[in-house]
Amino acid sequence: MRITTPAPADRIDLDDVDLADPMLYTRGDAHLAWQTLRAERPVFWQRRRTGPGFWAVTRYADVRRVLRDHETFGSEHGTSITMIGVPDPGAGRMMQSTDPPRHRGLRGEIGRPLAPRAVGDRAETIRSLVRRCIEPARDGGVWDAAAAFTRMTGQIAARFMEFPDDDVDRLLSLSYATQAPLDPHYRLGSQQLTLRLAHHEIMSYFAERLRARPRSGLLAHLTGIEIDGRRLTHEELLLNCHSLIVAFVMTTAQTASTTMIALAGQGGGEGRWPPGTPMQEAVEEALRWASPATHFVRQARRDVELHGVKIKAGEPVTAWLASANRDPAVFARPYALDLGRSPNRHVAFGSGPHRCVGAPLARLVLATLFEELFAHIESFELAGDPEHLVSNEIGGIVGLPLRVRPRPGGPWA
Numbered sequence: 267m268r269i270t271t272p273a274p275a276d277r278i279d280l281d282d283v284d285l286a287d288p289m290l291y292t293r294g295d296a297h298l299a300w301q302t303l304r305a306e307r308p309v310f311w312q313r314r315r316t317g318p319g320f321w322a323v324t325r326y327a328d329v330r331r332v333l334r335d336h337e338t339f340g341s342e343h344g345t346s347i348t349m350i351g352v353p354d355p356g357a358g359r360m361m362q363s364t365d366p367p368r369h370r371g372l373r374g375e376i377g378r379p380l381a382p383r384a385v386g387d388r389a390e391t392i393r394s395l396v397r398r399c400i401e402p403a404r405d406g407g408v409w410d411a412a413a414a415f416t417r418m419t420g421q422i423a424a425r426f427m428e429f430p431d432d433d434v435d436r437l438l439s440l441s442y443a444t445q446a447p448l449d450p451h452y453r454l455g456s457q458q459l460t461l462r463l464a465h466h467e468i469m470s471y472f473a474e475r476l477r478a479r480p481r482s483g484l485l486a487h488l489t490g491i492e493i494d495g496r497r498l499t500h501e502e503l504l505l506n507c508h509s510l511i512v513a514f515v516m517t518t519a520q521t522a523s524t525t526m527i528a529l530a531g532q533g534g535g536e537g538r539w540p541p542g543t544p545m546q547e548a549v550e551e552a553l554r555w556a557s558p559a560t561h562f563v564r565q566a567r568r569d570v571e572l573h574g575v576k577i578k579a580g581e582p583v584t585a586w587l588a589s590a591n592r593d594p595a596v597f598a599r600p601y602a603l604d605l606g607r608s609p610n611r612h613v614a615f616g617s618g619p620h621r622c623v624g625a626p627l628a629r630l631v632l633a634t635l636f637e638e639l640f641a642h643i644e645s646f647e648l649a650g651d652p653e654h655l656v657s658n659e660i661g662g663i664v665g666l667p668l669r670v671r672p673r674p675g676g677p678w679a
């Protein structure tokens with residue numbers, strides 16, 4: 267996604283805004299659209315030429331309200347724009363598409379291998395995969411950091427879900443196809459055909475893995491858990507595997523790539539890690555800055571009024587996290603990447619019952635990646651234009667050609 271820094275007085279004609287159009291995020295100016303919406307139309311009905319319309323909330327406080335108030339805004343009708351008006355096969359069965367109270371049981375059990383301690387036990391594995399990921403940059407040639415970061419997150423998923431490294435590229439392409447079905451790298455036909463094929467292939471892949479009766483790892487864990495006195499059905503297992511692999515690989519790498527572009531911009535073309543930067547704060551700011559999950563969808567479960575606008579039961583409401591994270595009511599200098607920013611109450615991981623269950627893992631991977639990368643390199647420069655992912659769901663980069671300079675006295679000197 268193109269990250270822009272509109273001036274406070276800049277605005278866009280709201281008749282020209284189409285938040286569902288994936289090209290808004292590659293060639294257009296989504297940040298300008300969100301800035302205008304926050305200021306002028308905090309509850310906006312997005313009309314569409316094709317497909318059903320939806321409400322959009324863009325202010326920090328409203329985004330949090332929609333995501334936290336699950337009694338008014340439910341998740342069981344799909345959480346992405348492509349699912350609006352389509353029955354969600356995951357409703358009540360996949361953690362992300364299930365409302366409390368059942369959601370609590372699902373999350374408590376499914377989330378155990380992703381809890382901070384369980385993730386911490388894998389810190390050394392993660393570090394060795396990070397080192398493997400950055401090694402090809404060493405020879406001084408052009409290094410595609412976006413591809414390397416994405417493959418690394420796929421390899422981490424492979425360790426948790428215990429599938430072979432040889433299958434990583436296939437699962438990455440399929441996962442990206444589910445979130446960016448119009449991107450030329452991932453599309454398999456029309457948007458609908460791409461979505462159908464990718465969902466089907468991912469489910470078939472995990473059906474095959476489950477037939478092998480895994481004895482350890484996340485899949486074995488899923489087959490063993492009991493919720494409300496019963497095991498997950500075969501279909502529930504597949505739906506949750508699907509949701510986990512997509513979530514695993516779509517966002518962490520994008521946070522890193524997007525931050526690298528900002529660092530290059532800050533250094534006038536030569537990106538560096540500012541000396542003395544506190545890592546924990548830096549990771550949180552990278553998350554706020556990149557906000558790779560641009561939005562999530564809810565459906566109103568009852569009539570409700572927001573800023574004087576009546577939302578009717580059954581209508582879809584999109585909560586724009588990436589906009590909330592630039593809200594000047596909450597963040598001073600919202601369009602500046604400030605790696606020491608504190609406090610930083612970003613909503614990149616969402617808010618409320620569905621807030622990201624993979625957050626401890628994402629934070630650990632990002633901290634390890636930044637630590638290792640900048641222990642090895644002193645600086646880097648863009649060796650070409652970044653290529654943006656064509657997606658309205660994931661703010662992403664598919665190509666990031668870099669050339670790095672090893673750190674004098676560092677491991678690559």
Ligand code: HEM
Pocket residue numbers: 333341345361362363373380509510513514515517518521553557558559562587613614615616617619620621622623624625627628
């Ligand atoms: C930078 C990285 C990440 C970001 C920005 C991110 C963002 C989010 C957000 C915003 C939600 C809330 C969805 C909603 O409200 O409907 C979410 C949920 C979720 N995330 Fe992440 N995520 C990241 C990494 C991960 C990773 C590494 C995993 C690993 C498995 C993961 C697994 C999940 C799952 C399973 C849910 C659903 C939780 C639930 O419904 O209770 N995420 N994520």
